[in-house]
Amino acid sequence: MMSRSGQSILHVIRTVALWLLAALLVTAGVSHLTWGRRGYRIVVPDWAPRVTGLDKDAIVVASGVAEIALGTALATLPKERERIGWAIATFFVAVFPGNVHQWRTGRSAPMLRTDRARLVRLFLQLPLVAWAIWSTRSRSAR
Template sequence: MPRRRGLTVRSIARGALALLLVGAGASHLTWGRRGYRIVVPGWATRMLHTDKDAIVVASGAVEVLLGTALVTLPRERRRIGAVIAAFFVAVFPGNVHQWRTGRSAPGLNTDRARFIRLFLQVPLVAWAWWATRER
């Protein structure tokens, strides 16, 4: 089957996902950094033998790298999509911790917002997977 050129729904979804990742990563590295530190679970620092700030910085750097890779490495698109989906799964326990403890982070300063955020993780994983399946 010949390869399609131009904009497709999937290519637009990939671009939007890349923007989301780079934007989220930038917020972890700059203006939102302090807010994200307060929601990192204590067990994560013990498990990773580091502090909360290092986890926030690392997750922000990973988000920026994944978003950038998604648009600059088209031949690796499927693998990058799988890694993005896995990343969204990996950060889910932190989202649960934030909801259970009622800790606020940028944009998540109510119990309702933190609860709704939990249900957004599944569409994020599906988005990453679906948007990167087209070759």
């Protein structure tokens, strides 16, 4: 059993992680709508427009809007954070095929201009999923 001070420290770490995740999502979403938009279109898998019925630009815009919405919801809806965390984790899983496509094709995107960076990005997906779930768990679930 963890001491009260240990629980307090863990609560602070979890809270900081939650706010960092919200900021990451909003920042990534804004980049999808602005300076990174063209670069992100390059890495959308060729099959994605056929599956979604959207062109590559619309997919980039939709993913950016989703990231902003998820990050904003995380910051503003405290009673729904656990559900939002699962939605974020699901989003991270949903975009993983695009990351694989980018790595396989060697296409550059903002901050992912080398094969090594693209490969490392693949291995970051699981920690992102875990981060979303861990930082948003309710006290009763712990």
